[in-house]
Amino acid sequence: MRLSMLSAACLCAGSFVVSQSALSAPALATTQTDTKAIVAAASPQDVVDFGVYLPLRHTDKLEALLARLHDPNSPQYHQWLRPADFLAQFGPNPADIEAVKSALAARGLTIVSSNAHGVRVRGSAATVTQTFGAPLEKVTQQSHTRFQAHQALQIPGELAGIELYVVGLSPVPDHHVNAHMRDNAQLPSTDNRYSATGSYWFTDLKQAYDYPAWSAATDGTGVSVAVLMADLIFPGDVKAMFDHENFTAITGKAAPGVTTVLVDGGGVQNGYGSVEASLDVQQVLGGAPGANVTLVSIPNLSNLSIIDGYQYIVDSNKYDIVNSSFGGCELSYTAAYNSGTDYTYLLRAKHDLFLQGNAQGITFVASSGDSSGLECPSTAYVDGGAAPVFVPSVSTPAADPAVTAVGGGNLVTASAPPSLNSKYVRESAYNDPEAPYDPWGRGVNVSGGAWGAGGGVSAVFSRPLYQILANTGSSNWRTVPDVGMQVGGCPVSPATLSCGTDDSSVMTAYGVGIGGGFLGIIGTSVASPEFVGALALFEQQLGSGNHRLGNANYYLYLSGALQTQAGGIQAPAALQLYHRNNPGYDGVAPDSFPSYNYNYVYGNGSPDVRKLFHMTQYPAAGVPQTATNP
Template sequence: MKTEHVMIGLSIAAALATLPSTALASASSNALSGIDTSEAPRVTQTVDSRVVSALGNTHLSLLDTVSPTGAVSDSTPMNHMQLVLQRSAKREAALQSLISAQHDPSSGKFHQWVTPQQFGQTFGVSDADIAAAAAWLTSQGFKVNGVLPNKMQIDFSGTAGQVKQAFHTQENHYIVNHVTHIANSGDISMPTALHSVVIGVAGLNDFRPQPLHQQPQVAQFNGSSQRFKIQQSPKANASASSGPTPMVNFEGGVRGFAPYDMQTIYNTSPLYTQGLTGKGIVIAVVEDQDMDVSDWPNFVSQFGLGGYGGTFTQFQPLLSPDTGNCTDPGGNNPDEESIETVLDSEYSTAVAPGASIWVATCNDAGSSNFFGGVFTAASNLINGASRPNIISASYGYGEGFTDSASKTAIDLMWAQADAEGISVFVSSGDSGSNPSFNGSIINGVPAIDANSFGSSANNTAVGGSDTADVLDGDSSKYFNTTLNAVYGSAKSYVPEITWNQSCGNTRAAKDLINGTALQFCKNALIYDPYGYYVTSESGSGGLSSVVSKPSWQRIVHGALKDQSRDLPDVSLFAGSYGGYSWVILCTGFYPCTPNFTSSVQLEGGTSLSSPMFAGIQALIDQGLQVAGGSANQGNAAPTLYELARNEYGGPTGSAPSTLAACDADNGTKGTSKCVFHNITDGGNSTQCIALQGETTTDCYYYGTIQNFEGFYGPTQVGLTSSSTTKYNANTAAFAAQAGWSAANGLGSVNANNLLSAWKSFDGL
């Protein structure tokens, strides 16, 4: 035991970051003053492998009704699993108290951040308890790779056979939604003496966060129409998702938004004239595959962003040479690069052209945890010596696809980031009320779920909006017919609705048939008898079934009177009904050329929304720093909700006049003085299906497709709803509304006004 304790201590000391050199999220000695978390070790009994008991909810319950296709071979490597630890109630209360104070301008601990080592020493598990857990792992034949500086996770490796012996659970192969997975068949058991300090093991299954972008399109620019003609779906790559063909055929081509358009719509341009470009602020986008490093300078050059001084670095954030939990996933070439990574890096720069972009990538397979490279990249950054100001994660899946240990590890990670002053933005999802079905259709599970990767109380979840001008037929009011020198055409802010590709789009139903979404969907059955256009593509939102509602989410008009952490918090452009509007990417296979003489790729999804909001936060951070405040703000959501309360009013009482004035439908004329554009039209209730023998709950069925996609036979089709017997605005999952909504959160923002309000909130 003593020898193992020394080894673990050395492993902690060896947590040497190989990141870009400047430590950005600086700490303050004042942060921990007066906080006493001293305690005796909690492992007080002999750790006996013969005296074991189960840890509940440590397997995926969705697999209880799925038959395995076979057992995983005992010799199968299972690398970089994490024993997820549990802090004491005393330390948990102290952490929550500190984070609350860090966001309270009246507190002496306001914006006083901590380092990973301070976090671990004060809020982690005691060294003695860590040593006891690590010694037991070693006794079971596992290799202990190290302890994270937060003292909440022990990284270890072994085989499926060792997992079976030590944790008393069988690793099996399963097929879920036509994809083969590995997962443990039942809850794990381990020595009862360790239960007070162990929650479970992350990495026993390979259900991991997926990229949340639309299927990219290859398009050729037409100089006469100033539009793009979609040619084909691009060459397949590891992160491209499949999806339905758009329902609407735009004969003149489709619209490709440039950075200028996003800057104009969300009013970041006035900040650039003040010298606020994100300079000195680091945005890290966390990924599981590389990109061609020539893409970013090509993008910067094509769209006239080179004069702002932004920088780009792609690297693997190794926590320690000994741990070795992050290997290069590859993809730094046109044929294998990740479109997700390209999108995240380019559109964080599009909004914050002077910021430093860190593309932090770790491999999903090989030496990495089954849980995935995105988690590893984020965790290593947060626990590293050099940390970014902001993290954007454009990945996710539902809480129903996440075991309790993995969900706890996610939430622990984002809470640590918050305490260190890092602002984290996570895409809410691209499949309406259940984020697990990007590129497919909600089926076979509850149709209402929340993005497990973004439902922490310590991150800001970003949903998806759409510009209303196309459906309303008034594009000339908001866009010029000819592109400018940097390929933009937006004149001002454009009214927004919820991004929803399905017939559940209430604005589309109103504008196209002057009817309800339900009528629109029933009509679609006539023209689409095989269901080829059935889709769940929409900005996601919903109610967490795991995380309780943070106090700051209760304070604004429209807040649900529930006990759940609700998503999203805010929204930005993600796509358009019928696939008319996209953003332009510069990729390795389709590089941008002057005047777009060659083909380009067009993209969208909440994978776009999150890095753009991260870019807005970089402008805010620099503006606050210039005004004498902190360049680190921690979780942005508490401040955003406080500022929204000033415009939308509180959860009770009469609404102020600014609630109506800031309605997104008012456009620039009505919202020019608003911080938020309150998106009140549309919703993210999308289509759901039940194949033969399946049950999909939270789905209101309005019809049956006799042979779905010409292959699956009779299939029920419906709309996501809290009721299976009726469908209206009150049951749709979920409708936009005044104030906060599960369709768009607080709405989108006017970045210039947001900075002014934020400075006032911070007392600057």
């Protein structure tokens, strides 16, 4: 049955498909992110939490070490460091951390906790203002309250000789999820194998992208994945997703489970990040049902909670691959967007953690954003100027060179009902123009936006070593994405002015049996965890010992260069590692820019999983809901 026109507080893309009758339950949450921000002066007694972290040392030596760790010709290739060894060589000076603790405590602030990176601090707004010489505002948005200073913080004189990252007091907006609801008019019936554009279940994607046939050797066993996201999932939804595809009936195995770790107290069920968390977990497990998947739940997508989540991940060193299906405007950290104050040090704080993770062999993967090549509004949006528009720009953390950015477009597969055959036919990446909307809740609409995979040229990070292997259109700056997969199009919010004929979505279980059901979801949040599932299969092939990849971009660009040298789209079949030359437009550049072998929608292309990851010794995953593709 369908639930029609749920209330505005629910998961309300109009109507959406459910698998059974709705039961009495709280309204389901929405993934909408453009809610109005309420800003007021902070009261002197308001309790403020923030972090003070210190940068890494000897970063020139660290960069040289990372190059050797990823060089197959180096004796140090894949000889990953342990956290204690990394921190001993490159971590902040412990004496400086002690000096920070002493100075802040002497000013009346409470040191909540400390570690090798810095300290978490708490105090009244009045004390924080006095310490840093900047009055605070209280911002409430999506049930989350944060504090911000609209002028540069003044570092206390007793700490003037120590470089500090103060996290949690900047006016940079929170990150947002990269999953959206599909236009309800486009949603399929529950049995949705009646269209060449989906909606797709995880088994459809596995056949289309040439995953290996399911077996104990090709299910990700032995690989640990962390999904970093705000909020929690409903515990029965993973099983509901696998039950729909008859996984247990075909394999005799129970549906996979999920572990949850709470950082900063974690999030809540049915919170604004819960749909995204559900999608991420299900996409990873759909590709790699034998992997150990942990939802690292944070209370919100602020820089403070995100950094704390990454810090837990790198310090615990339990996870081989990390998925981050969230993003934010990279330009919003720059001085032009903050009355002349540069907050790009917040990006450097995350970059330090990514570097540590890479040195330990951890692979970070992030969705490239859903605003095509137009992630950010113009400065008129923040300065009160006339007619703000979206401008060429990229999303963070995808733009970080220590992260694999995943974009993509619309998958088109075979469709011959009543067969469930989902064989790959082609892909396209034409964006969908959007009606004007308010991206950060400032009460001003911005025009000229578009829906589609994010991509383009970073304004902050320089070109990494591995991008020398591709014509990325920039000799100086990092470009994104690195690879692409199914994304889909035609969102409910922001409203699209027109939708492409290839627009598609994937199915995600959310609140099954308690008022929800199977939802049509789109976004690079689909592509990122999907690619993580494929990476988990690759790492499984590398053995039970040292199977980590570190920064996967070294491998991805080397593979891309191999295909390019062999003829690109004309390369021999065995070297067609990526699907390339996918037609499209991202609002800034056509699919052919900068070349047919690399563009700002798919990066190197979308993977032929068995070929790219050296698994052609296994048969291919066949038609969904069969022994090779349960």
